Amino acid sequence: DAGVIQSPRHEVTEMGQEVTLRCKLISGHNSLFWYRQTMMRGLELLIYFNNNVPIDDSGMPEDRFSAKMPNASFSTLKIQPSEPRDSAVYFCASRSGTYGYTFGSGTRLTVV
Amino acid sequence: AQSVSQHNHHVILSEAASLELGCNYSYGGTVNLFWYVQYPGQHLQLLLKYFSGDPLVKGIKGFEAEFIKSKFSFNLRKPSVQWSDTAEYFCAVSNAGNMLTFGGGTRLMVKP
Numbered sequence: 001d002a003g004v005i006q007s008p009r010h011e012v013t014e015m016g017q018e019v020t021l022r023c024k025l026i027s028g029h030n031s032l033f034w035y036r037q038t039m040m041r042g043l044e045l046l047i048y049f050n051n052n053v054p055i056d057d058s059g060m061p062e063d064r065f066s067a068k069m070p071n072a073s074f075s076t077l078k079i080q081p082s083e084p085r086d087s088a089v090y091f092c093a094s095r096s097g098t099y100g101y102t103f104g105s106g107t108r109l110t111v112v
Numbered sequence: 113a114q115s116v117s118q119h120n121h122h123v124i125l126s127e128a129a130s131l132e133l134g135c136n137y138s139y140g141g142t143v144n145l146f147w148y149v150q151y152p153g154q155h156l157q158l159l160l161k162y163f164s165g166d167p168l169v170k171g172i173k174g175f176e177a178e179f180i181k182s183k184f185s186f187n188l189r190k191p192s193v194q195w196s197d198t199a200e201y202f203c204a205v206s207n208a209g210n211m212l213t214f215g216g217g218t219r220l221m222v223k224p
Binding site: 042103 | 146148154155156157158202206210211212213214215216217
């Protein structure tokens with residue numbers, strides 16, 4: 001049990017469709033990070049939040065990507081419209097206290 | 113900006129062989145260092161971390177790492193690997209802003 005819960009675990013969608021990835025943080029954690037993992041680029045930080053506020057979104061590849069953290073325990077990453085090159089595993093991680101990071105199980109996205 | 117380099121992309125060892133995976137980082141300030149392991153199809157799990165104090169850090173499953181500040185290195189070691197250590201290993205660095213940056217990963221295959 002990773003503690004950080006991501007859904008769905010797998011998503012297959014057609015190019016052009018909207019995709020929403022979800023992440024539920026561990027209670028009491030105050031920072032959230034979205035990462036994308038591909039064979040070519042490894043793990044890339046997309047965006048991170050502290051206390052629900054986006055701090056650094058410089059890793060978000062394009063305007064097609066957006067992330068929200070409507071409350072302290074939940075975040076979404078949306079891709080609209082999706083493209084085949086967005087296919088990857090998307091991880092979220094939360095942090096509490098001094099540098100204690102916990103990762104979710106990831107969402108494997110395939111855009112066909 | 114901080115960066116992390118893992119020079120060994122693929123490592124193949126026989127069981128009982130000793131392991132050392134290289135990790136170098138670049139960042140001018142105070143850093144915290146981590147090693148994560150990702151077993152096939154699973155999420156990232158923390159092996160060990162260095163915040164301060166003794167530069168030789170012991171982690172789970174018999175792994176250890178040594179922080180050498182003068183070399184900007186944080187190499188991962190294990191005296192005797194097992195088949196179950198087959199996984200991908202990621203070195204990561206976190207700065208004062210708490211942004212976690214990963215290296216490109218090293219795929220370890222242990223032959224039985």
